Amino acid sequence: MTNPTPLYEHHRAAGARLVDFAGWDMPLHYGSQLEEHHAVRQRAGMFDVSHMTQLDIGGAEATAYLRRVFANDVGRMDIGSALYGCLLNEQGGVVDDGIAYRFGEGAYRLVTNAATRNRVLAWLHDHARAFAVTLREPDEPAMIAVQGPEARAHTEAVLPAGLGAAARELGRFRHTEQGRMVVARTGYTGEDGYEIMLSGSEAGTLWDALRARGVAPAGLGARDTLRLEAGLALYGHEMDEQTTPLEAGLGWTIAWRPSDRRFIGREALQRQRDAGPARDLVGVGLQGRGVARAGQVVYTSLGEGVLTSGGFAPTLERSIGLARVPAGLEPGTAVEIDIRGRRVPGEIERYPFIRRS
Amino acid sequence: MSEVPNDLKYTREHEWVRSEDDGTCVIGITDHAQAELGDLVFVEPPEVGTSFGAGDAVAVVESVKAASDIYAPVAGEIVEANDSLADSPELINSDPYGEGWIYRLRPESPDDLADLLDADAYQEFVEADSD
Numbered sequence: 001m002t003n004p005t006p007l008y009e010h011h012r013a014a015g016a017r018l019v020d021f022a023g024w025d026m027p028l029h030y031g032s033q034l035e036e037h038h039a040v041r042q043r044a045g046m047f048d049v050s051h052m053t054q055l056d057i058g059g060a061e062a063t064a065y066l067r068r069v070f071a072n073d074v075g076r077m078d079i080g081s082a083l084y085g086c087l088l089n090e091q092g093g094v095v096d097d098g099i100a101y102r103f104g105e106g107a108y109r110l111v112t113n114a115a116t117r118n119r120v121l122a123w124l125h126d127h128a129r130a131f132a133v134t135l136r137e138p139d140e141p142a143m144i145a146v147q148g149p150e151a152r153a154h155t156e157a158v159l160p161a162g163l164g165a166a167a168r169e170l171g172r173f174r175h176t177e178q179g180r181m182v183v184a185r186t187g188y189t190g191e192d193g194y195e196i197m198l199s200g201s202e203a204g205t206l207w208d209a210l211r212a213r214g215v216a217p218a219g220l221g222a223r224d225t226l227r228l229e230a231g232l233a234l235y236g237h238e239m240d241e242q243t244t245p246l247e248a249g250l251g252w253t254i255a256w257r258p259s260d261r262r263f264i265g266r267e268a269l270q271r272q273r274d275a276g277p278a279r280d281l282v283g284v285g286l287q288g289r290g291v292a293r294a295g296q297v298v299y300t301s302l303g304e305g306v307l308t309s310g311g312f313a314p315t316l317e318r319s320i321g322l323a324r325v326p327a328g329l330e331p332g333t334a335v336e337i338d339i340r341g342r343r344v345p346g347e348i349e350r351y352p353f354i355r356r357s
Numbered sequence: 358m359s360e361v362p363n364d365l366k367y368t369r370e371h372e373w374v375r376s377e378d379d380g381t382c383v384i385g386i387t388d389h390a391q392a393e394l395g396d397l398v399f400v401e402p403p404e405v406g407t408s409f410g411a412g413d414a415v416a417v418v419e420s421v422k423a424a425s426d427i428y429a430p431v432a433g434e435i436v437e438a439n440d441s442l443a444d445s446p447e448l449i450n451s452d453p454y455g456e457g458w459i460y461r462l463r464p465e466s467p468d469d470l471a472d473l474l475d476a477d478a479y480q481e482f483v484e485a486d487s488d
Contacts, residue, residue, distance in 0.1 A: 032450075033421045034396040221395065221421055291399050291419040312398040312421060319399075340417070340424065 005050035006142045006200030010207050014217050022115040024051040026220050033221035037314040040189055040226055041354075044148035045218035046210050051114040053098075054141045054197060055124065059133040062106040069127050070100060070110075071245065071263050073255035077102040082173045082184055085253045087112075087120065088265030092244040092272060096120040097235050097253075099186060101175055109182070109197070111143075113235045127264070138180075142203035144196050146215060147226075151193035152185075158209035159183065159196075167194065188223065190230025190356055228320065229313050231283060231351030237294060237308045238281060238322055246272055247324060249281035249351075280327040281308070283351030284335060286319040288344035292337050294321070299336040299343065302326035307337065313353060320353050359389040359483070362454055366470060367479035368430045373454060374473055377461075381436055382470065385458040386418065386427065386449060389483050394420035397446040402438035403460045409433065411469065416459060418449065427459055431469035437461035 002025045011018060016027035027048065029036060039045045057066065066074040072085025079102050087095040096119075098112035112120050121135075128135055146155045156164040159181075166176040167183045172192075175184035182197040198206065211217065224234070231249075233239055239248040246254075246269065254269065255261070284307065286292045292310035305325030313320045325335075331350045336343040361367075366374040371390035375383045391397065399419040409415050414426035415435065438460045441448060449457035464470060474482060 029395060032396055034398075034447075225421065289399070290401065291424065293424065312419070314398075314421075 005048055006140065006203045007048045007050060007207055010204055011048065011217070016217070016219065019220070021220060022051065022117070024114060026051060027217070029219040029221045030217050033219065033225070034314050036216060036218035036222035037225050039216035040148045040191055040218055040222060041315050042149070043214070043216070044146060044150040044154050044193070045216045045222065046207070047145040047147070047218050047223055048143075048207075049145050049195070050142040050200070050203065052143055053112045053114060053117045053120065054138050054143070055110045055112070055121070056136045056138060057108045057110060057133055058136070059106055059131070061131040062108055062133050065128060065131040065133045066100060066108060066110075067261055067263065068131070069124065069264055071254050071265060071269075072100075073261060074100055074102065074108065075261070076255065079104055080174055080176065082175055082186055086239070086245050086250060087123070088245070088263070088269070089241060090265060090268060092246075092265040092268035093241040094235070094239040094243060094245060094248065095123055095241060097233065097239065097250075101182065101184060103177065111197075115236060138197075140200035142198050142200040144198070144203060144206060144210075145187055145189075145193065146196070146210060147187045147189040147191045147193035149191065151191065151215070154210060154213045154215050155183075155194050155196070157213065158206065188230075188232055189226035190232070190352060190354055191226070192356070225311055225314055228309050228311055228322070229315055229352070229354045231322070231353060233281075233322075234309060243324075244269055244272055244277070246277045247279045247281065249322075277327055279305075279324050280329070281322055281324055282329060283331075283349040283353060284310075284321045284323045284337065284346050285349040285353075286321070286337060286344060286346045288346070290339045290342070290344050291319045292321040292339065292346070297338040298323045298325055298346075299338070300325050300329055301333065302328060315354055320349070322351065359387065359392055360454070361387065361389075361476045361480050361483075363476045365454070366430075366473035366475065367482075368428065368473060369482060370428050372428065372430055374430050374470065376470060380467065381461050381463045383458050383461050384427075384430060385453055387479070388453050391450050391453045391457070394418065394425060395422045396420055397449045400442040400446045400449070400459070402440075402442065403427075403435045405435050405438055407435050409435070418446070418459075429462060430473055431462070431464045432466070433462040433464040435460055436463050
């Protein structure tokens, strides 16, 4: 059994190819994944991300609780800000990654992955027992991501008047809300835009209004190639419970200061940091012909690594990937990638592979 | 519903085969196959002059989603590959039975072609597969 999102009928009407993603009926594409990718890079596209896990965290100890379970420090957040970070286990492995939004003094929302839903909710509830907090999923949650150079203008034009004006003033990683609707200047494509959380009953109206302005529906396929070009990590690929943020290119999301904040996983992570992680996440560009894929072995001068993600990058018109390799390889270093038994030349590259203003 | 031309033969690996007057046959992937794969982004062509047995993997097509082997429908020698696909793999999506052809093969024994599926049988196979 798969769950439909509140936008399921809209996807069908738009000719979506629907696939089972973590138990959800999600659009893979609406005809051409490549065209959807280009629409987001060049104009504006929109994604149904209602399958993401949304959890409201409130109560007198909401901040203390999140400072314990989130490796980035919500103590640095003012009201109206958003913060990306990881939830870690005691070994420093990544339980999940997500964005925390601060709505008020003791009021946050945490948005995490769909694929990890049951496991991470159980984990969060388990750790909540030691704190005066309430965890509650919003009723009938929906979420639409509008991304691309024209995304903000289109979105501001269709939002309720006051909310549109407030959104226009938002800096990056800031949010504003009105009723159930939360508009955040965040995303997962490397483009500017908004992610809008709202009630499922409102989602279709917003989707239709955006479509009427020419915003292209885009599926999970384009979402993956866009995030790969932008060098954004995907849970289950770049990180998992056996991989620490330091091995996943996410060291920047760990708030080490103040040194007395005892977030879960800190001791293990500190030991790894002191010793120097043995593995590192790097970008890889394929130089020979073919398409690099997740799971393929990468041969380097320091030993073997593995591609955590890989594919054809539509904007760059070549194949790229992210790889976990022995630490110490500099950009420009030659590597070889085992593509179906053939060793194809590649090079360590800096990522993000594309950079936007 | 995908297009299945009546004048072609088909394999269970979703290739189509067109017999030519000169005794060779042209091979590509079906409309159904290209739709399943999604946008094609790379084609590794078969090596001209090489002989293969029936069912051998001779070429690879890669889409945004995955890599797929292309098989020889019958034993024979590769006599030509579609060079246009190197720069324009999307021809397989836009015109799978025409400009998106993949290679030309000279069958060892033309009788082998009789064992392939006709359009009706392939159509049934696809429908059974998608149930």
